[in-house]
Amino acid sequence: MSVKNSLKINSLGYYQVIGGIVGIGSTMRFLPNFAIIHAGIALLFGAIFIMYGFSIFCGYLLLKNRYNEDLKFSTYNQFIQVVGF
Template sequence: MSQFSQNAPKTAFTLSSAIGVYQLVGGLLGLGLFLKMIPALENPSATTWLGILLAALLYGFSIWCGFSLLKKTRSAYTLSMVNQILQAFSFGMSGVAYNYVAGLKVGVGIDFLASWVFKLRFSLSSFNFSFGTHAGISFVSVNLLALLLLYLLERTKDEAKGTLR
């Protein structure tokens, strides 16, 4: 048996634990920043409260995914992959905008203005979901860090398959 195959489960658990901590901290940070913003809102509408609820659910989901990876449950990898897929793409078109990041975003994107503008984007635990506003904003962005984490989760899932609870 090769040295790599003997260490594969240990490496998988170390990497998955690091991703678990990352998702846990990213969710807590996002939730904390978001809850800190609520008192500054002046006369929030029902749709604003709906957005706040959606953000809280997504950040709570990231926290749950982090705990699941740390506990090494069978569903942890699938849930964590869903969490990263939700963070992998951001867009804004025709009055609809979506951006969710629980942790870090290292993204590349295109703003569709009078001409296409390519951008490199960095952000820390951010959320935006709007419908019917920002009609002039058109962009598409890909979170490269989320894609990397998806790859690593898939790889460690296969290596740790026999040792999950």
């Protein structure tokens, strides 16, 4: 793999890790706004935390330079984020 492609993949990895951390932080900021957390809200927040955690996981794998499987995970993650938008 060329250095240019490696730099792009590492940039994507950092983007995913930082985006996941920022997403978890901003989601946690909204938790105190709920006086009572019902099962539906807890399920929603659980799904949100899992998706941001998956983003961090994908970015971590990309930064470990194991590109074969990790680009698949990253592609799935990006697809989920586009659908989520």
